[in-house]
Amino acid sequence: MKQEIWLLGLSYKTAPVEIRERFALEGPLADATGCVSPDEEIQECMILSTCNRVEILAVSSKDDPSPFLLRRWAAAREESMDALAPHVYIHKGHMAVRHIFSVASSLDSMVLGEPQILGQLKEAYRKALERNTVKVILNRLLHKSFSVAKRVRSSTNIAANAVSVSYAAVELAKRIFGDMSGVSALLIGAGEMAELAAVHLVNAGLRSLYVTNRTAGRASRLASACSAEIVPFEDLSGSLARVDIVISSTGAQRPLITVEDMRPLLRKRRNRPMFFIDIAVPRDIDPRVNTLDNIYLYDIDDLREVVAENQAQRLQEATRARTLVDEETAVFCRWLASLDLQPTIVDIIRRSERIAQKETERTLKRLPSLPEEQREAIAAMAAAIVKKINHEPITFLKRQGGDQDAGIQAVSLARRLFNLDRGEAPDDSCSGGEGK
Amino acid sequence: MTFEHITAIGLVFLYSLGALGLFFGTLSKRRAVNAAADILTLAAFLLNTLAAIYFFAVQSLDALSASAAPQLLAWAIVFISLCARLLLRLRILTLTATTLALVLCVLSLRSSPTALVLPDNLSALFLTLHISALFASGGLLALAFGAGLLFVHMDRKLKRKAPATVFSQDLPSLSSFDTVNRYAVLAGFPLYTLGLTAGFLWGPLFSQAIENPKVLLSLFIWALYALLFYQRMALGYRGRKTAVMAIAIFTISALSFGIDYSLSHHSALLRAWP
Numbered sequence: 239m240k241q242e243i244w245l246l247g248l249s250y251k252t253a254p255v256e257i258r259e260r261f262a263l264e265g266p267l268a269d270a271t272g273c274v275s276p277d278e279e280i281q282e283c284m285i286l287s288t289c290n291r292v293e294i295l296a297v298s299s300k301d302d303p304s305p306f307l308l309r310r311w312a313a314a315r316e317e318s319m320d321a322l323a324p325h326v327y328i329h330k331g332h333m334a335v336r337h338i339f340s341v342a343s344s345l346d347s348m349v350l351g352e353p354q355i356l357g358q359l360k361e362a363y364r365k366a367l368e369r370n371t372v373k374v375i376l377n378r379l380l381h382k383s384f385s386v387a388k389r390v391r392s393s394t395n396i397a398a399n400a401v402s403v404s405y406a407a408v409e410l411a412k413r414i415f416g417d418m419s420g421v422s423a424l425l426i427g428a429g430e431m432a433e434l435a436a437v438h439l440v441n442a443g444l445r446s447l448y449v450t451n452r453t454a455g456r457a458s459r460l461a462s463a464c465s466a467e468i469v470p471f472e473d474l475s476g477s478l479a480r481v482d483i484v485i486s487s488t489g490a491q492r493p494l495i496t497v498e499d500m501r502p503l504l505r506k507r508r509n510r511p512m513f514f515i516d517i518a519v520p521r522d523i524d525p526r527v528n529t530l531d532n533i534y535l536y537d538i539d540d541l542r543e544v545v546a547e548n549q550a551q552r553l554q555e556a557t558r559a560r561t562l563v564d565e566e567t568a569v570f571c572r573w574l575a576s577l578d579l580q581p582t583i584v585d586i587i588r589r590s591e592r593i594a595q596k597e598t599e600r601t602l603k604r605l606p607s608l609p610e611e612q613r614e615a616i617a618a619m620a621a622a623i624v625k626k627i628n629h630e631p632i633t634f635l636k637r638q639g640g641d642q643d644a645g646i647q648a649v650s651l652a653r654r655l656f657n658l659d660r661g662e663a664p665d666d667s668c669s670g671g672e673g674k
Numbered sequence: 675m676t677f678e679h680i681t682a683i684g685l686v687f688l689y690s691l692g693a694l695g696l697f698f699g700t701l702s703k704r705r706a707v708n709a710a711a712d713i714l715t716l717a718a719f720l721l722n723t724l725a726a727i728y729f730f731a732v733q734s735l736d737a738l739s740a741s742a743a744p745q746l747l748a749w750a751i752v753f754i755s756l757c758a759r760l761l762l763r764l765r766i767l768t769l770t771a772t773t774l775a776l777v778l779c780v781l782s783l784r785s786s787p788t789a790l791v792l793p794d795n796l797s798a799l800f801l802t803l804h805i806s807a808l809f810a811s812g813g814l815l816a817l818a819f820g821a822g823l824l825f826v827h828m829d830r831k832l833k834r835k836a837p838a839t840v841f842s843q844d845l846p847s848l849s850s851f852d853t854v855n856r857y858a859v860l861a862g863f864p865l866y867t868l869g870l871t872a873g874f875l876w877g878p879l880f881s882q883a884i885e886n887p888k889v890l891l892s893l894f895i896w897a898l899y900a901l902l903f904y905q906r907m908a909l910g911y912r913g914r915k916t917a918v919m920a921i922a923i924f925t926i927s928a929l930s931f932g933i934d935y936s937l938s939h940h941s942a943l944l945r946a947w948p
Contacts, residue, residue, distance in 0.1 A: 392703075392705075393703075393704075395703075395843070398838075398843055399838055399843060410832070412847060413828065413832065413838075413845075413847055413848065414832065414847060414848050414849065415847055415848075415849050416846060416847030416848075416849050416850050417847075417849075508909075508910030508912075509910060509911055509912045509913055510912070511848065511849065511852075511912075511913060528833060531913055531914050531915060532912065532913040532914070534832050534833065536835065540835045543835065544835070544837065547837035548837070548838075551837070
């Protein structure tokens, strides 16, 4: 019976968070339930469980293994199948391959192009390898999905620009300063978004972070949360002369920093560039500050606009990325179809016969005086040699075909040995330790 | 057809392919296009180097023809941009350098290959120093120009909060361009001063200084360059103003170079020399 790839799952697109929580299959739970154990119904299996999706990837020779898998899934969470089934999508064969390639390339993610999903997929694959639940087909499928994700990332701009306000602020800072190791920042006031931006800046390699607040207690809390140094609020202008990035989010009703404050400060700073991120409403920084040379001011609306434009750009890139995914899906499915025994035997025979015929013609060209009878004898001899050489590998393949797993492995090996896919077959080499 | 013309044809061909490749490689981000562009640019630079070696083997700087001069200047510009690329990892500046080199090689193709024959008493060390120092400072000024253009482009985008385009999103930071600009001015101004001083000490330039527009223009460029140098080094200026000034100085220098060509200024000076 032909083996087929199946994918069952639920994601943020089909199930609310309460359902995703109820049916998550993570770590010890998946182990304990045996949900991923390949058995008679399922030959290979792998679980991907993240906060946004739970998916079971399986290889089965049954007509429809989905009821069986759903039953096991629901049982593993001690829930009813009726609660699970309405939220589940089921893909088979070509569509399952396409889906997993899209997931790996972050085309199915909530935030298009986000990089975490690839790491999560690699981790899921690593666990499946440890449990020994993946074999030839899923091995190749997963390795291929990692390379597809890499190709999508390098050939498109799907992950090029930030799609969150805090990341957008960090990206802008990098466009101004480049290397962040010589840059220092000042956080004025407290606010969730400002704090998040500060944390991202620190993670980007910021040299030093200062915090200031009218209330000393809040400044102290922030300083310990972000490993920052406290500076007195009264010394704001002195601090501005020292820092390169200012993130402001106070509740002040009037601007804290005006263009008149900044002019002398710029001279004092010897025109070193400054980047102001004003997240406060009403704004803390006079918008005219942006008119000064070497000062760049972005308020919350500017940052949101940057994010919206980046999101639109990612959507455009997703169309290109989907074309790549379709191409790769077709290549993989061709390889999958070739794993049947009969087409492989036919391919081996045809290839050998082609070689024999070519070589015979070449030899006979060099012997033009040879009588027709002898020419036919040479051709027959070449055909007989090929037949005899092919006999053993073909017998071996047929013998292995009795056992499904061994048969697929043997067919896969034969196709590579005889180069039947002309380099089109997905690489299943486990280099680089991905998922191992 | 002279050797300079043959190499100029080869250089125009290779530099134009290199510049186009660098441009489309930057836009498309295709590794193959970028690699091909790099190979073509290096091939052009190699040919440029071989032509320069041949020139020095058979002639000397004080017998510089109108077609050899732009090729040597193109070599200096590309060499300095490649050094900047190696040291500061600024690939994009190779694009501006190859474009300028292309313009110079086209100029070389259209110029007279006849070498300027100087009387023995004029062929002196000062002339060699004059030409080599000015070519080196020209290369550095071209680097400052390229960095300045890209700085102004990025600064404008950041000030206007314009979205990052395919071209601008992979550009190095504003600070990198400012740093390149700073180094180029720091090294370029003393060389320009040296070149100009050597020219005046050489003789013909000094005697004709007042009535010749090229010489006056050179002095004007020197004054602007000195101002930029002072602002950079003493006042600590940086950013848009210095970038704009570097662009302006390069543009006026290019004009001055053009005037020198169209008026055959140096030949005229020599003809007037008693």
